[in-house]
Amino acid sequence: MADAPALGRARAYGLLSWMWIRSSMAYRTSFVILLTSSFAITFLDFAAILIMFASVDRLGGFSVSEVAFLYGSTSLALGFADLFGGSLDRVGARVRDGSLDAMLLRPVPTLVQIMADQFAIRRLGRVLQAVLVFGWALATADIGWTWDRVLLVPAMLVCGTAIFLAILVLAGAFQVLASDAADVGNAFTYGGNTMLQYPLTIYPTEVVRAVTFVVPVAFVNWYPALHILDRADPLNLPTWWQFASPLAAAVMCGVAAMCWRAALRHYRSTGS
Amino acid sequence: MSGPGLYAAVAVRSFRRYSTYRAATLAGAFTNSVFGVILAYTFIALWSERPDLGGYDVTTAVTFVWIGQALLTPVAIFASGAEADLVERVRTGDVAIDLYRPTDLQLWWLAADLGRAAFQLLARGLPPTLIGLLIFDLRFPSNPVTWLVFLLSVVLAVTVSFSIRYLLALSGFWLLDVRGAQTLTIVLSTFFSGLFLPLVIFPGWLKDVAFALPWASLLQLPADVLLEERTGWSVVQALAFQAAWATALLLLGRLVLRVATRRVVVQGG
Numbered sequence: 001m002a003d004a005p006a007l008g009r010a011r012a013y014g015l016l017s018w019m020w021i022r023s024s025m026a027y028r029t030s031f032v033i034l035l036t037s038s039f040a041i042t043f044l045d046f047a048a049i050l051i052m053f054a055s056v057d058r059l060g061g062f063s064v065s066e067v068a069f070l071y072g073s074t075s076l077a078l079g080f081a082d083l084f085g086g087s088l089d090r091v092g093a094r095v096r097d098g099s100l101d102a103m104l105l106r107p108v109p110t111l112v113q114i115m116a117d118q119f120a121i122r123r124l125g126r127v128l129q130a131v132l133v134f135g136w137a138l139a140t141a142d143i144g145w146t147w148d149r150v151l152l153v154p155a156m157l158v159c160g161t162a163i164f165l166a167i168l169v170l171a172g173a174f175q176v177l178a179s180d181a182a183d184v185g186n187a188f189t190y191g192g193n194t195m196l197q198y199p200l201t202i203y204p205t206e207v208v209r210a211v212t213f214v215v216p217v218a219f220v221n222w223y224p225a226l227h228i229l230d231r232a233d234p235l236n237l238p239t240w241w242q243f244a245s246p247l248a249a250a251v252m253c254g255v256a257a258m259c260w261r262a263a264l265r266h267y268r269s270t271g272s
Numbered sequence: 273m274s275g276p277g278l279y280a281a282v283a284v285r286s287f288r289r290y291s292t293y294r295a296a297t298l299a300g301a302f303t304n305s306v307f308g309v310i311l312a313y314t315f316i317a318l319w320s321e322r323p324d325l326g327g328y329d330v331t332t333a334v335t336f337v338w339i340g341q342a343l344l345t346p347v348a349i350f351a352s353g354a355e356a357d358l359v360e361r362v363r364t365g366d367v368a369i370d371l372y373r374p375t376d377l378q379l380w381w382l383a384a385d386l387g388r389a390a391f392q393l394l395a396r397g398l399p400p401t402l403i404g405l406l407i408f409d410l411r412f413p414s415n416p417v418t419w420l421v422f423l424l425s426v427v428l429a430v431t432v433s434f435s436i437r438y439l440l441a442l443s444g445f446w447l448l449d450v451r452g453a454q455t456l457t458i459v460l461s462t463f464f465s466g467l468f469l470p471l472v473i474f475p476g477w478l479k480d481v482a483f484a485l486p487w488a489s490l491l492q493l494p495a496d497v498l499l500e501e502r503t504g505w506s507v508v509q510a511l512a513f514q515a516a517w518a519t520a521l522l523l524l525g526r527l528v529l530r531v532a533t534r535r536v537v538v539q540g541g
Contacts, residue, residue, distance in 0.1 A: 033452025041459040048469045055473065056321040059314075180295035187303040195310045202317035207309075 012108045016116030024121060031122065038125030046071060046133055049197065060202035065141035066229055067198065072134025073221040074196040077160025078189060079127035084161075085168040087117040089182045092175035100176075101269050111260060114172065141229065149228045152243070156228075159245035160220035164189055166252035167217070173256070173263035192217035201234050208235055219248035278375065279383035286354060286387030291395070300345060301399040308341040308400050311468070312408055326472035331411045332499055333470070338404035339495045340467050342397035346389040347429045347490050348437065349461050351454055354385035355437040359454075362444035371533060378525055381441075382434055389430040413500050421507060425494040428514035432489040435521035436461070442525065445532040465490040486517040 024031050049071060053064040062070070091114060094100040103113045143149065171185025178184075192211070200208045200222050211218040212235065226233050227242040290297075312334045319330035328336065344350065358381050361367040370377055404410055413419065440457050444450045462468065464487035471482045471492045482488060493510040496502045502510055 027447070027449040030447050030449035030452040033447075034455060037452060037455040037459055041455060041462070044459055044463040045468070047463070051469055051474060051478075052318055054475050055325055056318060059321070060317050178295050178299075180293055181299035183296065183299035183303045187306040191303065191306045191310060194307065198314050198317070203313050207313070 009109055009112050013112050013116045016108075016113065017119035020116070020119040021121045034120075034122040035125050038122045039129050040125075042075065042126045042129040046129070060199040062199040062201070062229075063141070065137050068133050068137035069141050069229065070199060070221055070225055071197040072130050072137050073156060073160065073225065074193050075130035076127065076134055076157055077220050078164050078193045079123070079130050080157075080161040081164035081168060081189075083120075083123045083127060085115045085165050085172075086120065086123055087115055088168040088172035089175075089185060090114075090117065091172040092179035092182045095176060095179040095267075095270065098270055100267070104264070104267075110264060111169070143228060144230060152224050152228055156221060156224035156245060159224075159249040162249040163217060163220050163245075163252050164192075166249070166256035167192070167215075169256040169260050173259040176263040176267050188215060188217070192220070196221050205235060212237075216248045216252065219245040279379055282380055282383040283387035283390070286384040287391045290388050290391040297392075297395045300396055304341040304344060304396060304400040305403040308338050308404050309407065311337045311340075312404070326470060327501070328470065328472060328499075331409055332501070334404075334408050335410045335412070335499060336466075336470050336495050338401055338408070338410060339498060340491055341400045341404070342393075343426065343429070343491055343494065344467065345396040346393040346426065347433050347465075348385075348389070349433070349465050349467055349490055350458050351437055351440070351461075353434065353437055354381055354388050355434065355441045357384075358438070358441040359444055359450055362441055363448070363450075377529060378438060378522065381438060382431065382522075385434045385437075386427070386430060389426075393426065411499070413498065415500075418498065418500060421511070422494060422498040425497045425511060425514065428511065428518055429490050429494050431518040432486050432514060432521065433461070435518060435525055436486065438525045439521065439528060442528050442532055461487050461490060464488065466492040466495070470495075486521060489514040489517055 024034075046068075049067060050064070052059065053067070057063070059067060091100070094103070094114070094117075100110075103110050106113065138153075167188045168185065171182070171188065174184060175182055192215070195203070195211065196217065200211070200218060208218065211222075223233075223242045224245055225231070227239075233241070315333045315337055316330060319325055319328070319333050323329065325333070358367070361370060367377075370380075373380075436457060440450060440453055443453050447453060464471070464482050464485050466472075466482075466488070471479060471488060474482050483492075493502075493514060497507055497510060
């Protein structure tokens, strides 16, 4: 039922997610360890950056608060994208065991079912950690707040989440064709996230061009951050690029939706 | 077939089994290469500010990144080695059948994990290293003895890593759902192996703690052997450290299994 109204899809997503939240509460010890360790994994991640700054004052010309701003914003975007669509990395497994076929038959859009599949509330651990780091960055970084900078912060987070979600969907579509290749998606999501935690000034310009024009993850936080932190663009692109994240997010989501549909159209079951 | 021959056969078949996952291997090697490039540039930025940080120079630091990406999967720093099947067998209760077999549960899975690691050292270790050599200035030793000692150190690294993951799998007898414990294991092994930041640049007491924990065996010690940061007696010390943790954790695993089989009711009725 591809024409189901958006509200119906959201409701189906909510119902399925709620079911998985309740089921994860069944093994309570495991759930508590999961939530804490999911928080800890990202905490130690940031600890690595703090250890770096124990030895240096600046990295790529950015202070620790400014790096925390970059870290917090990309982690928040990936955290939300992972919360809503993290299950997309299991598309390949679903193709292999044939359960994708069953999903295609149910009267709920396949993408909604896949995304809500094994919805894991423990992923909030990462979001929570990112909120703390981002909050600390906003409080300590030297930002000259103007109304456009204030508005750019939520816009950056929403667009960043959309861009990472689009990559998750693209990686999911790729798994329909190559069911073993879930790891390729990680290179772009977790790889992109790791890269965006640091100022892109530390990378060669070819790399910065690649993440601007080929896989536009730089729009998750780098271009808006240039405006918010009042930094010069190493590529010297026009100023409006720093406000172009919604455009990049829209293009990415459009491409992802097209690829997802194309992948399902070309899907041939594993047989039997 | 019994004794060493049996476990060798398990290892060989595990090697062959993993060699059939071609797309996954290719995808993984690609991801390793991407992470290698990203981390290498952050290390270059860091070492250009402090050229002698942690006693490494920038070439050593960048080579460390690529050794890390090459060893990540063979040493199973992110878990998901052969123990993943044992986790599943404990969860479903199939492990009850394994316990009736005339083989040793721990040695069986250790053999399977070593076979897996051997394949992944070739398939997941070499391609990223070649990419790294193409893009960056890396330094590898010319002395063949260093390479042999490095291989020995990697075998010990896999054994220490396995002994921890075996304990993780056995925790399923009590926890039923080991995903929480698994995430915790991955957190600790990622941070304390030095994968994202070599232990040599950890500050003060944290460095001492990190170098005493078993996870130092997974990457930091083999890497220091290959980088020739450790020579002579200190190589022997590194290998002895790894062997000591491997022995202690494997013995702990045997003890835990004994308690589990006495006290715990296997799932699945």
